[in-house]
């Protein structure tokens with residue numbers, strides 16, 4: 001397998017073609033942004049943490065029956081993945097009130113929720129990733145009814161697996177964002193990443209934030225939080 005030209009550069013990752021049209025290489029950067037790119041910075045070592053943590057969690061999810069894009073970790077920052085067409089949705093699960101949910105409904109961060117919340121945002125930077133509902137998605141044909149049913153079912157499964165995993169390392173999974181892709185045969189698979197960039201993860205005992213909110217909100221010890229997550233997962 002041979003690395004070829006860069007296909008795409010996002011805020012936190014680059015994607016490269018390979019000599020196999022069905023595969024590409026994702027390369028994780030230390031760049032961090034927030035508020036739709038308004039705030040920019042660097043989190044030293046983040047690319048390594050996110051690559052290794054995301055791959056670890058995707059392997060765990062595969063073993064629990066969630067199909068993913070993961071093929072093989074190549075090195076500290078690079079991973080071979082199946083080439084997919086990304087469904088243009090950010091799929092968000094909330095177990096506890098925080099972030100934009102707390103703001104929207106006027107509920108303090110950390111408030112337990114009576115049931116799990118599932119949200120969708122349309123992936124479009126120019127529009128600021130607006131929240132949309134099922135009928136918006138079907139009306140705009142961003143996904144079919146069947147695909148959306150699969151996405152919702154898989155997302156709840158991801159939540160069950162990740163919540164239990166994090167609980168074992170004394171962390172509460174407050175909320176997270178995931179993305180899905182379509183394989184050439186139409187199969188929906190989990191894509192993108194699962195990392196402190198895309199989850200809210202709080203220490204169960206101290207409620208200390210161990211995620212990108214430390215960067216978004218200038219809480220300090222940003223690198224330490226990513227390193228701590230690495231230690232909790234890999235020892």
Ligand code: TMP
Pocket residue numbers: 092098099100101175176177197198199200
């Ligand atoms: P929110 O409370 O800001 O809507 O964020 C919900 C979850 O989604 C949180 O775990 C952080 C994650 N997230 C991303 O992964 N990318 C984003 O661009 C945003 C805004 C949130």
